[in-house]
Amino acid sequence: PKYSREMNPGLWLKDYRLAYQAGGVDNDYFIIRNLSLFLADLARTWLEHLLSNKIQSQMDLKEIFMGNF
Numbered sequence: 001p002k003y004s005r006e007m008n009p010g011l012w013l014k015d016y017r018l019a020y021q022a023g024g025v026d027n028d029y030f031i032i033r034n035l036s037l038f039l040a041d042l043a044r045t046w047l048e049h050l051l052s053n054k055i056q057s058q059m060d061l062k063e064i065f066m067g068n069f
Contacts, residue, residue, distance in 0.1 A: 002038050002039060002040040002043075003016075003038060003039050003040060003043050003069075004040045004041060004042075004043060005042060005043065005069060009065055009066050009069040010062075010066055013061070013062060013065055013066070016031075016035075016038060017031060017058070028057055028058045028061075031058070031061075032055050032057075032058075032061055035047060035061070036048065043069065046068060050064070
């Protein structure tokens, strides 16, 4: 499911990454690049307003995403 603010951000991020890994994808860049496809409403708007180079790794994603939500 797409992430919305009603969900636990840490749990959702784990599930998001696991879904990609189950499909055979383990490339952080690819996973981060496609994040916007799985965000709903305000979460997607938030991501669109981040500087493009703000998230460079899975650790960055976790820290920034959970810090915001």
